[in-house]
Amino acid sequence: MTDAALIWSYLTQGPLLWLTATLIAYWLGDTFFRRMNRQSWANPVLCAVILLACVLGLTGTSYQTYFEGAQFVHFMLGPATVALGMPLYDNLRRVRKALLPLVAALLAGSVTAVVSALAIAKAFGLSDLMLASLAPKSTTAPVAIGIAEGLGGEPTITAVLVLVTGIFGAIIATPLLNALGIRDWRARGFSLGVAAHGIGTARAFQVNETAGAFAGIGMGLNAVLTSIIAPLALYLFQ
Amino acid sequence: MIPALAIILVFQLIGEVATRSLGLLLPGPVLGLLLLVLSCTLRPALAEMLRPVVTGILGHLSLFFVPAGVGVVAHLGQFRSDGLAVAVALTVSTALAIAAGALVFRAVVRWTGGSEE
Numbered sequence: 001m002t003d004a005a006l007i008w009s010y011l012t013q014g015p016l017l018w019l020t021a022t023l024i025a026y027w028l029g030d031t032f033f034r035r036m037n038r039q040s041w042a043n044p045v046l047c048a049v050i051l052l053a054c055v056l057g058l059t060g061t062s063y064q065t066y067f068e069g070a071q072f073v074h075f076m077l078g079p080a081t082v083a084l085g086m087p088l089y090d091n092l093r094r095v096r097k098a099l100l101p102l103v104a105a106l107l108a109g110s111v112t113a114v115v116s117a118l119a120i121a122k123a124f125g126l127s128d129l130m131l132a133s134l135a136p137k138s139t140t141a142p143v144a145i146g147i148a149e150g151l152g153g154e155p156t157i158t159a160v161l162v163l164v165t166g167i168f169g170a171i172i173a174t175p176l177l178n179a180l181g182i183r184d185w186r187a188r189g190f191s192l193g194v195a196a197h198g199i200g201t202a203r204a205f206q207v208n209e210t211a212g213a214f215a216g217i218g219m220g221l222n223a224v225l226t227s228i229i230a231p232l233a234l235y236l237f238q
Numbered sequence: 239m240i241p242a243l244a245i246i247l248v249f250q251l252i253g254e255v256a257t258r259s260l261g262l263l264l265p266g267p268v269l270g271l272l273l274l275v276l277s278c279t280l281r282p283a284l285a286e287m288l289r290p291v292v293t294g295i296l297g298h299l300s301l302f303f304v305p306a307g308v309g310v311v312a313h314l315g316q317f318r319s320d321g322l323a324v325a326v327a328l329t330v331s332t333a334l335a336i337a338a339g340a341l342v343f344r345a346v347v348r349w350t351g352g353s354e355e
Contacts (some may be wrong), residue, residue, distance in 0.1 A: 048301075049312075071306050079267075085274030137331075176333055182340040202300040
């Protein structure tokens with residue numbers, strides 16, 4: 001065995017290599033995003049994911065091996081969700097002032113996300129398992145997985161659908177909301193948080209502080225509402 | 239930094255234990271979020287103590303989705319037969335949901351005579 005092979009086998013056994021790779025990939029993705037003047041298609045999550053997927057493919061590394069290192073980054077999703085309480089706290093007064101529009105937009109966004117996804121999937125003839133996995137795709141990953149399990153869906157499929165929904169929402173939000181002539185940062189952020197959970201919220205924070213705060217609120221409220229709406233909507237389509 | 243991080247983790251911990259023991263559908267971290275808001279409302283000094291760490295965490299929110307995103311690539315094979323239908327359902331419904339939420343928000347703001355921000 002050569003020295004290089006020895007070193008490689010050492011690296012693949014610990015979390016150091018893939019934790020470092022995750023941070024560097026995100027760093028590159030974020031740099032690219034800034035260079036592209038923060039254009040929404042240059043989403044840093046998408047860039048980092050593509051980069052890492054290529055590296056894993058080229059080195060023949062399994063996702064399990066990768067995740068042993070990346071789990072430290074993944075773990076931070078929990079504390080980050082708690083941290084989203086701070087923008088909510090900072091904006092409590094504005095939330096109270098806009099309570100009626102927030103509740104109406106939450107209902108509209110949440111119902112549209114679940115019902116339109118199920119209607120399209122049903123029209124394409126997707127299986128009941130797929131419908132159950134698809135229904136909660138606009139909520140934050142841990143909630144969506146819990147809902148899908150309760151409905152008889154497949155958690156791993158749901159996890160994928162949630163991620164893709166978030167990235168797509170983050171990419172499309174700015175051009176779509178511009179085309180609709182929505183200039184209110186509260187409306188822009190909130191609708192994105194409801195439709196595209198944490199990834200949409202992260203995108204909203206990149207654009208505007210107010211949009212980010214309201215996106216976080218939208219994400220949190222939709223997590224609660226979808227757990228009520230998804231079973232009802234699924235019942236209609238099955 | 240460490241006390242602030244510890245407090246955030248304690249909120250999450252309480253949230254996880256409470257949702258699991260009470261069988262709530264709400265995920266633990268979301269309950270932790272509500273606890274943070276409640277605690278900061280009761281003790282505004284807490285908010286200022288937590289703020290630097292919270293700002294640091296939220297500034298890199300995107301990073302934390304990368305490992306799960308790589309998992310997507312590992313599972314793409316599952317979608318070979320249903321790929322088109324799933325792609326259409328996801329993209330169209332997400333765009334419709336963003337549009338519906340934003341348009342309804344604006345309509346209700348105008349209807350209730352509030353001002354746009």
